[in-house]
Amino acid sequence: MTDASSRYLLHARVLWRAAPLWSTLSLLLTLLEAAIRTLLMVAIGQFVGSLASSADRAAWRWLVVLAILLVTGPVVQSLLSMVIARGSAAYLAYVLDLVAEVGVYPRGIAHLDTADYSGRLRAVVDATRDWSFVTSVGSTWSIIGPRLAGVGAIIVLLPWRWWVPFVVAGSFLLVSHVFMSWISLAFDKLLEATGDGRRRAGYLRGLLTRTESAKEVRLFGLTDWLADSYRSTWSEAMTRLWRERRSGLGPVLLACLVMALVVGGAFALIGVDVVAGSVSLAAAVTMIQAILRLQNFGVLGDAGTALARNTSTLQALAGLRRELGLPAAEPGAEPASVRASGESAAEVQLDHVSFGYPSRTTRAVNDISLRIEAGQSVAIVGVNGAGKSTLIKLLCGLYEPDEGSVRVAGADPAVDETARRRVAVILQDFVRYHLPLRDNVVLGGEASQDTLDRALADAGGSALLDRLEHGWDTVLSAEYDGGTDLSGGQWQRVALARALAAVAGGAGVLVLDEPTAALDVRAEAALFDRFLEVTRGVTTILVSHRLSSVRHADRIVVLADPAEGGGGIVEDGSHDDLMRRGGQYAEMFTLQARRFGQTGSESR
Known part of the structure; x- marks a missing residue:
């Protein structure tokens, strides 16, 4: 199993354990939404084709289908948003329980005295507070839904040239894989390599903004010195990350070039078949939409970034839990009592x-x-x-x-x-x-x-x-x-x-x-x-x-x-x-x- 696969599997395990009901409903609604998108793509093509052929009754029929799909789609999306919100709340509560266990387990605190462990723990805690982690559950379904719609586009294209949708989808998947590997590496380094420097920079920034230090910062005129120290410390901590990000851009750019050539070739084939008369206008409109829909196998913007941040954080959290002898993805620490037992004085x-x-x-x-x-x-x-x-x-x-x-x-x-x-x-x-x-x-x-x-x-x-x-x-x-x-x-x-x-x-x-x-x-x-x-x-x-x-x-x-x-x-x-x-x-x-x-x- 690849590192990427293990990350996504860990995320899926946590999601299922945290919210099995809401995850099931989200999957069903996502499937329904993908089916509506595919039918809508076909209906648009047929409607345009019926207009070109002056078939009034067919045009009205496809117009009614379009209206039904256009009304049903937002209803399904609204229901999905509601279900995702419930699942996200359960997911976040579950993950925070896992983080809390790491913070209080075991009873002893010797491991917290090491800069490496305490630094990684703080990095994970900070990452779980980031907006991208909070929205990561919604991002999961924002990726699965378009991917399923992409499967529908492949099915639509199969009767034309069966190999074309797979080649096009493969080019988008290549870009997605290369980009997500690059962004996941960046998040890994953010959690690991820059921990000490980022903590010191955060401390310096806190001195400038917290009420506890406000009096001395003003009395001793520390504003400029602290601001300069913060900028230099932050830049030094992030330099390595920026360097590694730049070094990984080559494969991303090459994959994008391959994708552009493949997609351009697919559009050229459609044009050739239309000119030859082997593909109707309705089919051509549908196939063009399907080719465009295959980009759902590629990078999906903020949703993909949020999911990458989530999987990096979960992987780091699982590593901390394993070091303590805890299960990676489920609560396993025995609850510790802090109340007195009511017994007599002890020797x-x-x-x-x-x-x-x-x-x-x-x-x-x-x-x-x-x-x-x-x-x-x-x-x-x-x-x-x-x-x-x-x-x-x-x-x-x-x-x-x-x-x-x-x-x-x-x-x-x-x-x-x-x-x-x-x-x-x-x-x-x-x-x-x-x-x-x-x-x-x-x-x-x-x-x-x-x-x-x-x-x-x-x-x-x-x-x-x-x-x-x-x-x-x-x-x-x-x-x-x-x-x-x-x-x-x-x-x-x-x-x-x-x-x-x-x-x-x-x-x-x-x-x-x-x-x-x-x-x-x-x-x-x-x-x-x-x-x-x-x-x-x-x-x-x-x-x-x-x-x-x-x-x-x-x-x-x-x-x-x-x-x-x-x-x-x-x-x-x-x-x-x-x-x-x-x-x-x-x-x-x-x-x-x-x-x-x-x-x-x-x-x-």
């Missing part, structure tokens, strides 16, 4: 865990062993780069350790869904959803109003609720009518309310990875103290650079400084114990206390 065990990112030469986490008893609160501290956030990602099952093991309630969260359900986490870079406050707290789940109110109050967000125009139903983005933006500190209180709602829902392990960085020192300390109080009995893991905020945790674990070599845990104990030891924790705590004290004196 956490890390045994000689080591992990390194592919892009780094040193390990982010090196030989860490840690046991956290069920219901205990533990703070993880250390200098920047000590691996605190990486350790949290390993605990959540987002990465698998290179060495050692991670267990939550005795199971591996990287492979066991039950273990994953036991962990609720608020990351440092948590997502700020453009959704109502209610959905930002429960994240697609269900909770009573009392639970929501208590979670927000315990997170220190009661004042926030009072200023929202629509209360819990206020969209947290000013981009929507009735919505509003929040400050960094307000967003962090919303994120903490998520964690507390998860506790109410039964989360057995709760992780907070520096989610309060936008709060001042006193507000953060008060919030953590309150947090430890309301989560008592839940296994709680806190990460923070501000040591004064976590000193009331049951245990404080200090990770080794990677700049000093080695790894693992260098200190483990309560705040009072570690301060008495006078080690690394005591030194860091004293330095921070002195700095904050000096800041407070200066402010006074």
